[in-house]
Amino acid sequence: MTDNAAGEILADVHRGVGRILLNRPEALNALTTDMVLAIDRVLAEWEHARLSRVVLASTGPKAFCAGGDIRTIREHSLAGDAGASERFFASEYRLNARIAEYGVPVVSLIDGLCMGGGLGLSVHGGFRVVTERAVLAMPETAIGFFPDVGASYFLPRLPGAIGMYLGLTGHRLDAADALYTGLGTHFVPSHELEAVGDALADHPDEPVDVVLSRLAGRSPVARSRLAAVRGDVDRAFGAPTLGEIEDRLGHLGTAWASSALAALESASPHSLDVTHDLLARGRQRTLRECLDAELALTRTLIRTPDFLEGVRAALVDKDRTPVWRPARQGRPRRGAESSQ
Template sequence: MTDTTAPAASEILTDVHQGVGRIRLNRPKALNALTTSMVAAVDDTLATWEGSPLTAVVLSSTSAKAFCAGGDMRAIRQNVLAGDAEASERFFATEYRLNARIAEYPVPVVALVDGICMGGGLGLSVHGRYRVVTENTVLAMPETALGFFPDIGAGYFLPRLPGALGMYLGLTGHRLDAADALYTGLATHFVPADRVHLVPEALAANPHTPVDTVLKDLGDGSVVPRSRLAAVRPEVDRAFGSPTLAGIRAELRRLDGAWAAGALATLDAVSPRSLEITHALLTAGRDRTLRDCLAADLRLARTTIVQPDFLEGVRAVLVDKDHTPVWQPA
C-alpha cells in the first residue's frame, strides 16, 4: 500500500492501494459538513491522482452516522453576518469546481453513501459514476427549508430524474431511503452496511472486473424493500409536473389525499423566495449542461446568502433549532 494519509486531525484521509484511490471524509462530529479547506483538499487529491494509473476512486466517510450532511451552512451564515460574504463565495466556487471534476473524472468514482447524505453530500456522490447505498442511507436536498436553493448542480441532475420526481425533491426536500434512491436513479447499487467497507478491497482485488459487477457481487442478492416514492409516483407527476408553482399547489389541492396534503404543508412551511428560485432553476436546467448549471448556482449563491430568508432559515434550523422561521414575501 502507498499510504498518503494525512495526520489524524485532517478533514480528509487518503490512500492508494493496488490502483484504487480512497478518500475518506473525516469530520465525524460535524457529520462531515463541508468546509472550504475540506472540499479543496478533496479537489486537490483528485487533481493529483488524475495522472496516476488508477482503476477507481472510492469516496467514503469515517462517520458511523453520515456520509456528508452538506455544506457547513452555519459557517456560511456567520461569514455573512461578519461582513465576509466573499469567504462563503470562495466555498461555493471551490465546491462547484469539485463537483465538475467528479463528473468528468477519467476513472470511475464510487461513493459509499452509508448514512446521512444531504445537499453538498449529493454533490460529492451523484456526479460520480457509481453511488452505493445501504439500509442506513438518507438522501435529501433540504435547501428550501434553509432559505437557500438546491445547488451543487442539482439544476442539472434533478430535472433528469424520471417524470416530475426532481421538481418534487427540489421543492420539498423530501427524504429518500435506499429503495427511493435506487428508484429515482440517485443511487446505482445497494450493499448491506456490514459489507460496504469491503468495496475498496474488492475493487483492488479485481482490477479487470467491471466495477458494476464487483458492486453487484457485494450486494449478494440483497432484496431492497419497495420504494415508497414509487407508490405515489402518479400523484407526484400529476402535481409537480405542472409548469408553475401555482399550478402545483392547485393540483395538490385537487388530489386531496394524505400525500398531497403533506406536500402542500411542506410548500407552505419553506421559504417562498426559495421556492421561486428553485422552480426557475430546475426548469431552466433541463436545457443546460452541468457546467452551465454550476455557473448559475454560483451566481445565485452570491445573492441568496445575503438575503434575509437565508439568514433566518439557517438560524431556525441549524443555529437556534426552533424551526419557526419568519420568511419574507416571495
C-alpha cells in the first residue's frame, strides 16, 4: 500500500479494486490541503488503470472523515493568508467534482463520523455504505460557515424539505436516517465492513448495488426517527423564508420542533441567511455551478467575524459559547439582542 501526504493517505489496488484509506485518526481524518491533493492525484492516476471500483474508507473506527481542517483555515484568515485558504477549498471542490464524474463506481465505507468534507468525499460517489456507528451531518452554521463541498447541490435534492432542515440546523443522522434520506445507500455492520472490498473484487462483473445489497440483506436496520417527523419537517422547512420557518416551528410546539428551533437560534444568523439562499438556488444549478458558487462564497465568508468566532468557540477554546454579530441583512431574529 502506497503512502501519500506523509502517510495520512494510504492507497493501493487489490484484485482490480482501488482502495484509498484516510489515515489521520488523531484528527478524525480532518482533511488538509495535502490530503485532498493526494486523493485527487491517486484518482487521476487510476483513471488509466483497469479498475472495477474504487473504495474510500478509514483506518480507524471513530471517523470516516470529520470534515475539513477548518481550524487551520481560521489560522490562515487571521494571518491574512487568503491564498492558502483558496488552495484548500479550490482543491477540495475539484476533488468533489472528480469523484462525481469518475469513470468507475466509487464506494465509501462510512463507519463513525462523516461530516462536512466527509460528505463531500462520499456523497458524490454513488454508493455510501453506513454502519451502526455512522453519524452524518453538515454542521457548518454552528461555526459561522455554510454547508459546502457541493451541499448546495445534494441537499436540495433530498426528499421534501429534509435538505433545508439538515443544512440550517446541522442535525445529525444515524444509519437509519441516512438510509431514509438517501445519503446512505446500504447498511453493513461494522464488524463485516472489511468484507465489502473482497465482495466487490469477487464479483467485478456484477452491478455494485447487487453486491452491496447482498451484504446488506443480512442485517435489519432500525426505523428512522427522521421518518417519524417527516410531515413536520416538510411543513416547517418548506416555508419560503427563514422567518416563516421559525414561525411554523413555534406553532408546532412539539419536542422535535423545539429542538429544531433551538438549533436555529444558536447558529450564526449570517450563516443561516447565506445557507437558506444558497440551498434555495441550488436546486436550479448543476454540481459544477454549485461548487463555483460555494468557492466564491468562501473567499469572503472565512474573513467574517462570525466565522472567526464560531471556529474559536467550537474548535479552539471549545467553550461552545460563540457571540454572533447580527445578520447584516434579513429579518428580526429571536435572540439577536444578546449578540450585540
